[in-house]
Amino acid sequence: MATTEPFSAELEMFEQHRKEWSRSHSGKYVAIQGEVIEGFFGSYAEALRAGLQKFGVGRQFLVKQVWMTEPVYFVS
Amino acid sequence: MATVELHWDPFDQDDPGPCIDVVVMNSRDVMEAGRSIGLDYPKPLRMRALLDTGASITVISKKFANYCKLFQTNEGSEVTAIGATHRCAEHAGSISFPGTGLRGFDPIRIISAVFVKERYYAILIGRDILRNWVISFDGRSRRVTITD
Numbered sequence: 001m002a003t004t005e006p007f008s009a010e011l012e013m014f015e016q017h018r019k020e021w022s023r024s025h026s027g028k029y030v031a032i033q034g035e036v037i038e039g040f041f042g043s044y045a046e047a048l049r050a051g052l053q054k055f056g057v058g059r060q061f062l063v064k065q066v067w068m069t070e071p072v073y074f075v076s
Numbered sequence: 077m078a079t080v081e082l083h084w085d086p087f088d089q090d091d092p093g094p095c096i097d098v099v100v101m102n103s104r105d106v107m108e109a110g111r112s113i114g115l116d117y118p119k120p121l122r123m124r125a126l127l128d129t130g131a132s133i134t135v136i137s138k139k140f141a142n143y144c145k146l147f148q149t150n151e152g153s154e155v156t157a158i159g160a161t162h163r164c165a166e167h168a169g170s171i172s173f174p175g176t177g178l179r180g181f182d183p184i185r186i187i188s189a190v191f192v193k194e195r196y197y198a199i200l201i202g203r204d205i206l207r208n209w210v211i212s213f214d215g216r217s218r219r220v221t222i223t224d
Contacts, residue, residue: 006165007151044185048149048168049105057109063149063168063185073187075157075200076130 009034010062022068033061040066078177082127082220084213092196094213094220096173098125100136100199103168103183106147117145122174123198127211127220131202134171134186140198141167141188153187164189171205178224181205 010032014021021030021040031038031051038054038061041047047063055061065071084094099120101107107117123140135155136146146167155164170182184204191198210223 005151006148011152044168045183048103048183051149052105052109056113057106057115057147058113060148063166070154072154072156072161073133074130075128075132075135075155075189075202 006060007062010064013037014062014064018066018068021066025066026068027066029063029065031055031061031063033059078179078224080173080176080178080222082222083218084220085218086215092126094127095124095197096127096201096222097122097175098199098201099123099172099174100140100144100146100186101170102144102147103170105183106168110147118143124196125171125199125201126197127206127222128200128202129206131200133204134184134202135164135200136167136169136186136188137191137198138165138188139191141165141186144169146186146188149185155187155189157189162189171199171201178209178222 013032025040028040029044029047030040031047033055038050051061082094085091099122101120146169148165149168150166152163153166155162164187167186168183169186172180212221
């Protein structure tokens with residue numbers, strides 16, 4: 001049985017729009033579930049709350065900051 | 077504004093670094109939404125956290141993230157530790173500092189990863205939180221002072 005990676009649909013949607021969004025919403029946070037885009041927000045907290053209102057917690061939704069290049073976090 | 081003092085002896089090899097007690101849970105908004113549809117959440121768990129100026133973001137042990145049932149909001153964030161890059165999950169959590177007057181953070185994005193030094197601490201408090209505090213270290217008294 002095939003298994004689906006978590007957020008695979010949402011991350012695919014993000015990748016499809018990354019270039020466009022990097023120009024129009026750079027640094028903003030987007031909330032996505034499946035193919036539904038809730039919107040772009042100035043902070044992680046705002047995007048989370050908007051996602052909770054729209055999608056609830058019954059199924060996960062993606063909250064991701066819009067950058068052309070993915071950030072790498074360092075832990076030393 | 078609150079001030080907290082912690083002991084840290086950098087000359088003691090068994091001292092992992094300045095640690096503070098924290099309670100990590102799901103964000104209040106997530107729990108309200110979850111309870112409204114009948115979901116249950118574990119009791120808050122007090123754990124040790126290392127103040128880590130070398131961490132660009134706050135990271136929780138994957139074991140504790142799973143125990144707390146932290147709501148996941150992303151997959152595949154890249155975290156580099158000692159030269160190796162790991163792909164990690166992101167969660168919407170809350171962090172409070174019981175027994176201190178320090179202001180908590182809710183919601184806050186927390187990354188989960190497998191910890192090697194789990195016996196000392198379950199969380200790394202990264203610069204996303206540290207940037208909100210004034211921190212000083214007195215080497216003579218081995219005291220770290222945090223003011224928010």
